């Protein structure tokens with residue numbers, strides 16, 4: 019049994035606050051007393067920002083067990099709750115809030131004891147890191163020091179320790195093969211394992227998926243398959259069966275693209291059935307590939323550790339360096355870096371350590387050969403299976419660095435999100451934030467102490483001195499970029515003193531938006547917008563001036579691109595392989611910026627002219643709680659699947675879109691239109707496999723009829739009583755953050771006192787992924803959230819027994835939505851969208867055949883035409899709150915039943931469907 023660490027320990031929940039002193043006496047105390055006690059002597063606590071929020075005292079600091087955990091066990095998973103910590107350390111779980119402080123003392127003792135043991139797997143580098151942390155006055159440093167012995171030999175520092183990636187030859191093009199159906203079935207049997215029940219739906223699905231790997235007959239005419247796959251048919255193994263056969267026989271790469279990280283995790287684990295972890299040569303056949311902004315940039319980390327970060331962020335950099343030595347792949351967002359680590363440090367430290375702004379200097383970087391991003395790009399070129407996300411697949415197709423690396427066989431799982439991803443990928447936004455980024459990329463930082471963030475001139479100094487025309491182009495671009503917005507632009511707009519043509523345009527955008535917005539957002543503090551129509555003459559004139567200013571930046575950048583190309587073609591003696599790669603990298607980033615500028619110019623060019631029916635343009639002021647944070651002009655495709663079809667579908671050989679909610683009811687027409695295939699005149703193949711789950715007996719939809727719209731106390735009461743009736747395990751979904759916060763504020767304390775912890779997105783200082791981990795880990799916990807939780811939560815089993823929606827998820831009536839609604843059939847368009855949202859939300863409830871539960875809507879205004887969103891056979895019942903509570907507290911029996919109470923009415927369209 020470990021010895022508890024004899025230091026005071028503090029725990030605060032919505033139910034109260036407890037302090038245990040060094041002698042082992044625990045007492046409850048008021049928030050004020052707790053704050054005083056923590057200020058006196060630093061106390062042990064778990065998740066200090068969360069404790070601070072509970073106490074209402076943001077400046078609280080102490081000895082956070084999570085920081086200690088991150089140092090001693092880097093790259094290990096831990097749910098950041100008392101129960102999660104106890105499980106991770108194999109200690110007894112606390113039985114009540116007042117036993118938590120004792121657990122914290124014991125956990126600290128156990129972790130320190132572990133540092134002395136020979137079993138400590140992550141010892142390497144700890145002593146050196148601790149020396150740096152001691153200088154930074156990290157509160158744990160003094161406590162840890164006696165427990166970590168000095169190594170006999172000097173420890174290598176991270177940048178020397180990481181392995182280098184190998185350069186590999188390009189993969190030859192894949193063989194053209196077809197896979198017979200019986201081979202696919204045999205592979206499926208192999209993947210599902212001996213003795214697994216044969217599911218016909220899954221077999222048909224796998225065979226249909228095999229068709230996208232057939233050789234293509236005509237150029238620009240890929241095989242496209244739309245596959246509706248009801249929850250539980252086993253779709254991942256269904257498509258991995260033909261994908262693994264094809265990649266093996268054809269020696270090609272299959273990309274599987276997902277929208278959520280959960281599915282990426284699931285795919286990573288299921289792919290092990292088809293591929294080994296490593297090939298005999300040590301390379302990996304399955305690679306997870308994400309956008310560059312997800313990975314740690316070693317150069318940024320080095321800058322941060324050498325003075326770029328100060329105070330608390332510098333401590334974060336040290337903990338990230340500890341993690342980087344043990345990380346599987348350097349993925350900071352959703353990889354093996356604990357999601358909670360960034361939020362412990364409150365500032366945006368994590369994003370500053372990634373390559374957010376495309377500032378990578380490629381081969382000019384001293385860590386290029388060890389870079390996680392470069393390693394992942396190379397690994398994916400050789401992989402059989404690349405697991406990526408929709409945004410990355412589209413960006414790669416649109417502006418991938420290397421043609422050979424562009425995906426040609428793609429399976430878009432969670433296919434109902436492809437349109438949303440295409441919408442953002444092919445959007446143009448000329449805003450203050452975007453233009454200031456471009457200015458920094460060209461000119462470099464204008465304030466000191468920004469580490470390596472250097473402008474174009476510094477990055478291409480050798481080219482400029484070698485090639486006169488190239489040097490002149492760099493200078494011209496820098497001069498022209500001075501006209502872009504710079505630091506302090508928002509304040510200048512506020513003071514009515516814009517500087518330069520783009521800031522002047524943004525000032526006009528701001529004043530016109532305030533003059534015309536009628537959304538009600540002005541009073542509510544939300545963002546506001548107005549369509550880009552009927553623009554006054556002076557606005558059009560300012561748009562013209564801004565357009566010329568942007569063109570003046572683009573022209574020298576094009577010239578510079580041409581010069582770089584000719585330097586590569588006619589390489590001077592001094593240009594070695596590394597220099598060449600650096601210039602290639604610069605060319606790539608240049609062409610991306612040139613395209614960006616061209617898109618902005620074309621957006622401005624249309625201001626005041628006739629509208630282009632393919633696009634929707636509007637002006638906006640982005641605000642949060644009435645505070646402005648960005649202003650600009652936006653352009654979206656009316657149908658983003660048009661550019662998707664050209665950029666992603668047309669060059670591919672085979673593409674599959676699959677989801678449980680691809681189709682609206684039995685209607686394939688809208689799914690085909692939404693796939694983009696008609697734009698390239700391809701007739702998609704269609705397949706459908708129904709869910710094997712018995713929804714009629716495992717789930718009930720309850721529509722509560724006696725909570726009035728707009729009655730916040732009644733809504734909050736409804737949520738609280740529903741959570742009590744279910745005994746926790748409730749996922750509460752909202753369409754407005756404001757209402758979510760208001761409901762949470764009214765009910766969290768009451769529930770906590772009853773032993774029912776409540777967590778909430780937009781309230782608790784915890785990232786969404788970690789909130790879901792906490793929810794999954796504790797069957798008595800409930801979670802409130804908005805959109806991201808509607809289909810990002812995969813919690814099978816007891817932890818999720820009930821989904822409660824505040825009402826019908828109507829789309830936000832934005833300018834973009836209005837245009838698409840008009841083009842998509844008016845209310846029928848809205849209905850399709852809402853049904854899809856309801857189906858996704860319902861899909862959270864039943865994840866496996868043993869799951870059961872209730873789907874509750876706390877609003878009577880629920881039109882029957884939307885009920886087809888739920889799987890056929892699911893009972894839908896309209897009833898009062900009391901009746902609904904009764905049913906929820908009884909649980910779903912697992913047997914189909916009829917309403918026993920005459921006050922309860924089955925929806926007229928609901929049974930049977």
Ligand code: SF4
Pocket residue numbers: 314315316317318373377378379380381383384385386389390391392
């Ligand atoms: S190569 Fe680029 S992304 Fe990688 S560490 Fe260097 S600067 Fe960062």
